[in-house]
Amino acid sequence: MSTNNPRFPRELNATFSKTLRSKVSAYFKNNNTNRNANGAMVTKTIVMLSLFFVPLIILSTGIISSVWLLFLAYLIAGLGMSGIGMGIMHDAIHGSYSKNKKLNTLLGYSFNLIGANDAVWKVQHNFLHHTFTNIEHADDDINAPFFLRFSPHAKHYWLHRFQHIYVWFFYGISTLSWVTAKDFIRLKRYKKMGFFNKKHEFSKVLMAMIGWKLLYYSYALLLPMIMIPLAWWIILLAFVSMHFVTGLLVSTVFQVAHIMPDNEFPLPGTKGNMSDDWYSHQFNTTTNFAPKSRFLSWMIGGLNFQIEHHILPDVCHVHYKNLTKIVSETAAEYGMQYNVKKNFGQAIVAHTKMLRLLGRPQLAIN
Template sequence: MSNSVHNPKFSRKKNATFSKTLRSRVNAYFKTNDISRNANANMVTKTVVMLSFFFVPIILLSTGLITSVWALFTAYLIAGLGMSGIGMGIMHDAIHGSYSRNKKVNTILGYTFNLIGANDAVWKVQHNVLHHSFTNIEHADDDINAPFFLRFSPHAKHYWLHRFQHIYIWFFYGISTISWITTKDFVRLTRYKNMGFFNKKHEFKKVLSSMIGWKLLYYTYALVLPLIMVPQAWWIILLAFFSMHFVTGLLVSTVFQVAHIMPENEFPLPNKEGDMSDDWYSHQFNTTTNFSPKSKFLSWMIGGLNYQVEHHILPDVCHVHYKKLTKIVAETAEEYGMEYHVKKNFGLAIVAHIKMLRLLGRKQTVVSQ
């Protein structure tokens, strides 16, 4: 694969003043209201709550204080919600550097991702670099580089079974995190090394050994100790552990995918020289969709990821501020002729996502380029 495919270049001529105007207005908002663009008291409270949702049930399981089957499944399912909250509402901001102005605080909170079995170093490449830089661009955005039985891009190879993907995809969304922490991190680490990442002296070996250590720690307290301490059959405990990951995988995958795999979103490609026709900011608006802008509870639960447009163009701002910034972003986008995609609620977003999956399942998909 050519380097230009993996590193498309955006136009610097189009909408050259948009970013300056937007940044100026956003900065003025924070200055006028005398608030930090980073975490506030509500964010700190959420951090404590989400960590508690995950670790309290896991501690109860690993110490043998839970004995019945119904309590076993309940504990793991609550831990699944906590795991989702850590992934979407704590580590996500921390690894973007938006949780705190203090880099050490961001680094420490970024390790919460490792505590739930994943890896912060691999995520930084996959999400911060590839997904945020090259959203919905075939080959460049690793979020749409799916296995052969799933088709997230109209430019991906089509197989006959894709016509059913809108039906079976929910199972694969559900098992995504268990797949992620067992195999995908290792596969991605190797692939990213071949792409030129982790190429400093001994960096790859350090990340790999660290990854193995964190994963062994996670499996020890999240599965091995419950297998030893909970007086139930091993297969029941394993099934409960799997249910935790299924809840997490289904929720996290759905939230991230409905923001980009949508009928109104574009999937543009670079030309032979690797140049994109749009500027980067226009590209983000064209490939991203918000949903449920008025739902405070959903926004709290999923780390403000219902405001994906704001997140993509202002990744250095903590998500607790997105709702207040939507008016500024929407008005500035309209002023500069950029489309601002938004679905009224999560249900409508899921319906539209299913529609897009069906469209992608048909070989004759027509898309914007």
């Protein structure tokens, strides 16, 4: 089956988006606010940037000589890194942080400051994931290495029966892999797919990527190794622990929103046509969780409201909670499903169950 360029029919539920957009616009007008960042978002931005950079600045001064303080500083920086990834750059690169494109671009560079790359992310996340959610080969978020299976259409191997046990380790090292090799691999692959093909674009992105990563490793690892009077391997281990915290939190949050028993993994027909319209597809492949947890929502950039994020990516996440009633009621009006788990723990249990199901050869649609 062709999954290179899936196409969604526009005639189905043609009025849904107009109805939803009208209700959302009315909400912002009636509340005399806009869909971009507010004061709370600005405060969060300062807090998350501080959580990441302040511990690293302290480490770079060399005043810390205690092993446990070293690990504590890196772990706090890991929480800050997670917050930057999910709560600052995510909105900025979607263009929802501000109406000012230059400000969005500037804040999007915060992703580069934590070792990743904004240009590659735009292709992977904004285009491939948001457009083709849970479609095998098209959604890069479920295109996993052979030892992980995130779709019933992916090839099944015997070791997948244990993936619900070992997947958490790979979630933990995901961002470390990301900032070292994965960005380069994806950049090369995306060029073959037709991205970064403007004159000198690929080389410019590659050179910028190398420069940003050298800067990141310089202040996040090399400078502490030079300044802190501890063995290099201890500092390296603490650095890895920072990434493990970030990787485990970020990967879990993103994956429990889509790799769930209630979510669908549809494929296009032989001509690349999908059976559902794009909005129905987003509801069918996405799950919210912990809608009442204000702290979790604050910490993970509102990504517990993943449905609202997927269908309203141009709205800053600080507004998602207040829009859930509008979205869920409009979905019900048009006969669309609205998946939600009561809390984060319930979502993780369901995600683990799905990983276990995907590990069985019986759940193989190859």
